[in-house]
Amino acid sequence: MTTYNDELSYYITDLFASQDDILSLIRENIPKKGLPAISIRPEEGKFLQFLIRATGAKKVVEIGTLGGYSGVWMARGLPPGGKLITLEKEPQHAKVAQEHFESAGVSEFVEIRVGNAHQILTDLTLEGPFDFVFIDADKSGYSVYLKWAVNNLRIGGVIAAHNAFRGGSVIDENAQDSATNNIREFNRQMAEEPRLICTIFPAGDGTVLGVKVN
Ligand code: SAH
Ligand code: DHB
Numbered sequence: 214m215t216t217y218n219d220e221l222s223y224y225i226t227d228l229f230a231s232q233d234d235i236l237s238l239i240r241e242n243i244p245k246k247g248l249p250a251i252s253i254r255p256e257e258g259k260f261l262q263f264l265i266r267a268t269g270a271k272k273v274v275e276i277g278t279l280g281g282y283s284g285v286w287m288a289r290g291l292p293p294g295g296k297l298i299t300l301e302k303e304p305q306h307a308k309v310a311q312e313h314f315e316s317a318g319v320s321e322f323v324e325i326r327v328g329n330a331h332q333i334l335t336d337l338t339l340e341g342p343f344d345f346v347f348i349d350a351d352k353s354g355y356s357v358y359l360k361w362a363v364n365n366l367r368i369g370g371v372i373a374a375h376n377a378f379r380g381g382s383v384i385d386e387n388a389q390d391s392a393t394n395n396i397r398e399f400n401r402q403m404a405e406e407p408r409l410i411c412t413i414f415p416a417g418d419g420t421v422l423g424v425k426v427n
């Protein structure tokens with residue numbers, strides 16, 4: 214038996230991840246603008262911010278911008294001169310995110326690149342190595358994004374990938390939809406990758422983590 218439950222998760226959020234007015238407005242504005250309400254949770258955002266600061270990350274890549282909610286949490290963890298490059302295939306999502314980065318006062322730290330991540334990552338290789346990669350886009354792409362991240366992170370760099378639990382379906386053997394199977398496969402690839410030390414941060418929908426050791 215473990216102690217962790219929803220109430221303890223709210224305890225963490227209230228104590229350590231309460232949103233300021235800007236983050237609250239951004240979160241509320243995302244569905245109002247017709248974007249899906251699938252932003253990460255506040256305590257997941259705080260955790261990414263913590264990791265970025267703890268690892269001294271200056272060059273960060275995010276795959277899946279949506280409305281910029283996770284991006285604002287991460288950008289606030291960057292040091293002066295730091296940069297978040299965030300990839301988004303939907304121009305309308307990118308437009309909303311750009312407005313949010315400006316209203317949060319972090320636009321000088323953030324560059325949105327619009328297009329299919331598979332294409333953009335190929336070009337981005339020239340700008341590496343990177344310190345931190347956050348994966349939160351199409352689950353069918355996760356394996357490819359993992360391969361890219363392992364090859365384009367510095368030693369000591371960190372991979373974080375959202376939806377490790379897929380709402381709990383990863384441990385439901387009756388759940389055989391493609392997204393769930395993609396996440397199961399991805400989690401196993403992380404666990405077995407010899408260049409990474411990995412685990413899962415279990416708050417929210419779970420974030421799989423890996424630090425590159427060789
Ligand atoms: N990280 C965001 C949520 C991302 S939702 C947050 O927590 O605030 C996933 C996003 O990935 C969506 O906006 C979707 O349009 C985008 N996406 C999906 N497939 C993609 C691809 N192949 N390339 C780039 N973006 C993609
Ligand atoms: C979905 C995607 C996500 O990244 C997420 O956090 C929640 C849901 C989805 O595609 O349904």
Ligand code: MG
Nearest residue numbers: 251349375376
């Ligand atoms: Mg997600």
